[in-house]
Amino acid sequence: MILVLSQSSHELTTEEVMDWLEDLGLPCLRLNGEDLDADSSWSARVPGGDFEITLDGRTLKLAAGDIQAVWFRRWAHGRRDQPVELILDDSRERQEAQREISSHLDQEMARLSGYLFSQLHDAAWLSRPSITRLNKLEVLEEAARAGLEVPATLITTRKKHLEEFMRTHGGIITKSIGESRALHLGDYFHTMLTAEIGTDLIAQLPEDLFPSLFQEKLDKRYEIRAFYLAGELYSMAIFSQIDDQTRVDFRHYNNVKPNRVVPFKLPADIADRISRLMGALELETGSLDLVKTTDGRYVFLEVNPVGQFGMVSKPCNYHLEQRVAEILARKARHGNSPQPV
Amino acid sequence: MQDKSRIFMLFACCIPVLGARRSTICDLQRQTFRFIPNGLHEILTEHRGKTVAGIEAAYGHEYDAEIAEYFEFLIAHELGFWCDDPDCFPEIDLTWKAPERITNAILDVDAESRHDFDKILRELDDLGCKALQIRFYDAVGLAELERVLELARYGRLRSIDLLVRYSEEMAEVDLEPLLRKHGRLSSIVVHSAPEDRLKRLPSGALLSYRTKSVDSPHCCGEVHPRYFVTNIGCFSEAQKHNTCLNKKISVDTRGEIKNCPSLARSFGNIRTTSLHNALAHRDFRELWSINKDRIDVCRDCEFRYVCTDCRAYIAEPQNLYSKPSKCTYDPYTAAWRSA
Numbered sequence: 238m239i240l241v242l243s244q245s246s247h248e249l250t251t252e253e254v255m256d257w258l259e260d261l262g263l264p265c266l267r268l269n270g271e272d273l274d275a276d277s278s279w280s281a282r283v284p285g286g287d288f289e290i291t292l293d294g295r296t297l298k299l300a301a302g303d304i305q306a307v308w309f310r311r312w313a314h315g316r317r318d319q320p321v322e323l324i325l326d327d328s329r330e331r332q333e334a335q336r337e338i339s340s341h342l343d344q345e346m347a348r349l350s351g352y353l354f355s356q357l358h359d360a361a362w363l364s365r366p367s368i369t370r371l372n373k374l375e376v377l378e379e380a381a382r383a384g385l386e387v388p389a390t391l392i393t394t395r396k397k398h399l400e401e402f403m404r405t406h407g408g409i410i411t412k413s414i415g416e417s418r419a420l421h422l423g424d425y426f427h428t429m430l431t432a433e434i435g436t437d438l439i440a441q442l443p444e445d446l447f448p449s450l451f452q453e454k455l456d457k458r459y460e461i462r463a464f465y466l467a468g469e470l471y472s473m474a475i476f477s478q479i480d481d482q483t484r485v486d487f488r489h490y491n492n493v494k495p496n497r498v499v500p501f502k503l504p505a506d507i508a509d510r511i512s513r514l515m516g517a518l519e520l521e522t523g524s525l526d527l528v529k530t531t532d533g534r535y536v537f538l539e540v541n542p543v544g545q546f547g548m549v550s551k552p553c554n555y556h557l558e559q560r561v562a563e564i565l566a567r568k569a570r571h572g573n574s575p576q577p578v
Numbered sequence: 579m580q581d582k583s584r585i586f587m588l589f590a591c592c593i594p595v596l597g598a599r600r601s602t603i604c605d606l607q608r609q610t611f612r613f614i615p616n617g618l619h620e621i622l623t624e625h626r627g628k629t630v631a632g633i634e635a636a637y638g639h640e641y642d643a644e645i646a647e648y649f650e651f652l653i654a655h656e657l658g659f660w661c662d663d664p665d666c667f668p669e670i671d672l673t674w675k676a677p678e679r680i681t682n683a684i685l686d687v688d689a690e691s692r693h694d695f696d697k698i699l700r701e702l703d704d705l706g707c708k709a710l711q712i713r714f715y716d717a718v719g720l721a722e723l724e725r726v727l728e729l730a731r732y733g734r735l736r737s738i739d740l741l742v743r744y745s746e747e748m749a750e751v752d753l754e755p756l757l758r759k760h761g762r763l764s765s766i767v768v769h770s771a772p773e774d775r776l777k778r779l780p781s782g783a784l785l786s787y788r789t790k791s792v793d794s795p796h797c798c799g800e801v802h803p804r805y806f807v808t809n810i811g812c813f814s815e816a817q818k819h820n821t822c823l824n825k826k827i828s829v830d831t832r833g834e835i836k837n838c839p840s841l842a843r844s845f846g847n848i849r850t851t852s853l854h855n856a857l858a859h860r861d862f863r864e865l866w867s868i869n870k871d872r873i874d875v876c877r878d879c880e881f882r883y884v885c886t887d888c889r890a891y892i893a894e895p896q897n898l899y900s901k902p903s904k905c906t907y908d909p910y911t912a913a914w915r916s917a
Contacts, residue, residue: 499589501666
């Protein structure tokens with residue numbers, strides 16, 4: 238049995254991989270992160286117990302011994318935001334308490350997920366969840382060691398150093414050091430995408446900053462999104478520079494006239510260095526962002542260990558959903574040993 | 579002044595298709611197409627990868643001005659780009675694949691039908707079917723629609739399209755809640771309605787009332803630009819497969835299992851056999867591989883990979899490879915015959 242760990246909505250890719258698994262004659266079971274929250278009923282006895290989950294009136298036993306392979310697609314432990322009843326009167330205290338409790342319950346769900354994953358330790362995973370949180374800065378170090386060019390990067394708390402950096406590189410951008418988050422305030426989603434920083438903005442900053450990341454702004458000819466899958470590399474070029482809206486960050490999507498995206502073949506030496514990087518990071522899958530600069534250099538930006546491969550697979554007609562199913566099938570049969578499919 | 583050593587490349591999602599009189603560039607990403615003269619088709623295919631100077635020389639410098647104009651047009655419409663590294667930009671692989679044994683189905687119903695919906699839906703689910711159209715030629719009650727939709731609630735179907743005959747029970751206030759409740763329901767079209775009216779719900783689902791009556795499968799098989807689909811899925815499927823019948827299965831009003839309700843041949847009745855058995859018949863897939871390149875006239879048409887086909891209503895009933903009879907386009911004159 239192959240276990241698919243996913244989330245309940247916006248997951249066409251999960252369904253497509255499952256269709257391919259069925260085509261290969263492999264039984265699979267999908268568990269969404271949300272299935273562990275209050276809407277389902279389930280229990281596990283420690284130590285050594287199996288998970289027993291009742292969903293839609295059906296009870297199923299998740300016995301570690303029955304699971305040969307696990308596909309860690311994604312996992313939103315989506316504790317639904319029901320407010321907890323409180324005896325506090327003060328409205329500010331109530332708000333704070335709600336926030337604290339909410340974050341505590343999230344942590345409880347995360348621990349629980351961690352236990353479920355560790356019980357499945359002996360199965361062959363396509364990407365173990367323990368490695369899905371990378372440190373962008375460590376990755377840049379590792380990429381440079383693998384021979385990839387990386388953008389000049391400064392992390393500083395000193396405005397003076399930022400101004401120097403600006404003078405050296407002309408244009409600069411900022412982005413978060415860790416994962417970017419979306420803030421849901423009122424009717425709006427505020428996302429933290431890459432943004433260009435100008436001298437006007439820098440002038441308004443205080444002398445001392447919160448530790449922040451800055452990078453040289455690259456003159457892009459086009460951008461490259463590459464999906465690395467168990468030693469294979471599937472790349473796509475994104476022509477983000479024709480459109481002002483997408484020049485700095487192509488995720489400022491233009492839905493009316495989407496950026497041109499086409500199949501791309503990275504030069505062999507760049508592909509080799511990417512393989513070396515993925516080996517060093519012990520990643521079997523990953524979505525990599527690179528830039529081809531106007532002066533012809535390939536610059537590595539970052540890697541997302543889970544990554545949406547649908548956005549590469551569909552426009553380039555790579556059929557990666559089938560490829561993922563084949564790799565899971567191999568894992569289910571032979572464990573993690575690296576055998577060609 | 580253009581740099582003549584440059585190489586022009588079409589974006590791989592913009593694919594030129596040669597017609598008898600004119601050609602198209604099918605834009606599979608932005609889901610549209612543009613007409614181009616056949617001369618430009620030749621430049622883009624036979625002289626692909628050459629520098630501007632190389633192309634000009636190939637035509638003995640007779641058309642330098644036209645060639646410059648062509649490239650300006652293509653750049654202005656974002657169909658291609660000046661490319662410094664052509665080896666990095668392969669053509670798109672047009673291999674079509676689907677894990678489902680059946681991708682789409684039609685189920686016809688009239689007043690005399692005695693379908694076991696539960697059985698049919700279970701079998702379709704097992705075959706992996708993703709899209710289902712149910713056509714009710716005669717009046718049907720709201721409760722019956724609700725019952726059928728409930729049976730499809732937990733299956734693998736992604737979209738259900740309903741065609742129903744107008745009656746008092748088919749009012750907007752009754753059908754809208756149905757569309758909201760069943761996320762898989764992508765459209766309800768009400769035929770024989772008192773007026774033409776169209777409403778799109780926030781979810782994207784469509785509720786449409788049409789005065790035209792649809793009382794039999796004979797109303798199908800129309801070929802018209804409004805049915806063209808320009809995307810990578812359909813375009814790649816059309817390379818080697820029939821654009822209507824590939825991986826389709828149908829059950830007609832009497833329960834006969836067919837490729838399409840409009841076709842004569844039955845592969846057994848659903849009361850006595852299963853969809854699986856019908857599908858296993860060696861002839862069932864015969865029509866699936868009749869692509870447009872094998873059909874008379876269509877093979878010379880610039881729309882052949884974005885157009886729907888029909889094998890039920892054809893120009894010469896004795897010739898399985900004749901063009902759809904309801905198509906009024908003539909690729910040799912590039913004109914639509916007015917109906």
